[in-house]
Amino acid sequence: MKTPIVVIGVGEMGGVFARGFLSAGYPVYPVTRDISAGSVAEELPEPELVLVAVAEADFDPVMDHLPAPWRGRIALLQNELLPRDWESRDLKPTVISAWFEKKKGQDAKVLLPSPVYGPQADVLVKALDAVDIPAQEVHSAEDLLFELLRKNLYILTTNIAGLRVGGTVGELRDEHPGLMRDVARDVLSIQESLTGGTFVLDKLLEAMLEAFGGDPEHRCMGRSAPARLSRTLKQADEAGLPVPTLRAIRKELDEN
Numbered sequence: 001m002k003t004p005i006v007v008i009g010v011g012e013m014g015g016v017f018a019r020g021f022l023s024a025g026y027p028v029y030p031v032t033r034d035i036s037a038g039s040v041a042e043e044l045p046e047p048e049l050v051l052v053a054v055a056e057a058d059f060d061p062v063m064d065h066l067p068a069p070w071r072g073r074i075a076l077l078q079n080e081l082l083p084r085d086w087e088s089r090d091l092k093p094t095v096i097s098a099w100f101e102k103k104k105g106q107d108a109k110v111l112l113p114s115p116v117y118g119p120q121a122d123v124l125v126k127a128l129d130a131v132d133i134p135a136q137e138v139h140s141a142e143d144l145l146f147e148l149l150r151k152n153l154y155i156l157t158t159n160i161a162g163l164r165v166g167g168t169v170g171e172l173r174d175e176h177p178g179l180m181r182d183v184a185r186d187v188l189s190i191q192e193s194l195t196g197g198t199f200v201l202d203k204l205l206e207a208m209l210e211a212f213g214g215d216p217e218h219r220c221m222g223r224s225a226p227a228r229l230s231r232t233l234k235q236a237d238e239a240g241l242p243v244p245t246l247r248a249i250r251k252e253l254d255e256n
Contacts, residue, residue: 002024002027003026004026004029005028005049005123006028006040006047006050006070007029008031008051009032009054012102012103013098013102015102016100016108017051017077017124020133023131026123037066037070038067041067046069049123050066051076052077056224064089075093075096075123075124076093082191083148092118092119094123094124095118095144097148097150099115100114100133112210112211113135114128114133115135115137115143115144116138117140118144146207149191149195152187153184153191154211154212157184158220159220160187161220163253164179164252168216168220169212169215169218171220172220179245183246186245188201188204190236193235229249
């Protein structure tokens with residue numbers, strides 16, 4: 001029997017991975033809000049992998065209280081991830097930029113193959129392959145960073161632009177290209193401040209538009225869009241960035 005895998009957070013996304021692990025032959029131990037990670041770690045100190053699949057609001061509390069034996073076995077899949085999220089905690093995790101969505105009562109919808117990087121990338125790739133979701137291993141930290149930036153640009157640009165125009169990502173691309181680019185430029189300036197790097201907007205926009213093509217009918221504005229804008233503006237304030245388009249959208253929301 002293969003070594004068990006722990007999944008922290010068994011919501012829609014965590015559930016997809018849990019089924020994948022099971023289909024690939026791994027026993028799965030769930031950790032939910034009602035189950036102590038510490039107690040599971042006492043019984044299972046050396047799992048094959050510990051996948052952190054919690055909601056974004058729960059990410060920092062979970063990461064700040066990881067049981068010590070698990071720290072070298074972590075995998076992450078959250079939105080808006082950047083290297084600082086694990087480097088600040090002295091971790092070297094396996095990371096996946098998940099390009100599929102799973103809503104209650106619906107099958108997973110794939111936009112792109114999901115890139116994976118890290119010491120146990122093959123485990124995640126095989127698990128997703130077992131449930132017919134494409135994933136592919138990337139082979140450098142630089143490639144991973146580009147993929148994380150692409151996903152962050154996609155999520156933040158569509159959500160924030162959607163606060164002004166609503167609609168789908170296809171409509172944003174075709175009917176509001178200027179707004180899309182202006183929001184993306186502001187978002188990228190913040191991402192650069194958070195990573196200490198400099199990136200080519202056109203290259204990332206091209207990669208983002210590839211994801212738009214995977215599901216042009218995807219709605220721009222999810223429930224978390226206002227919170228994403230607030231969090232992004234807080235990061236801009238901390239970095240002293242002007243981000244004029246984001247601030248104009250914030251002003252419009254406040255006035256309405």
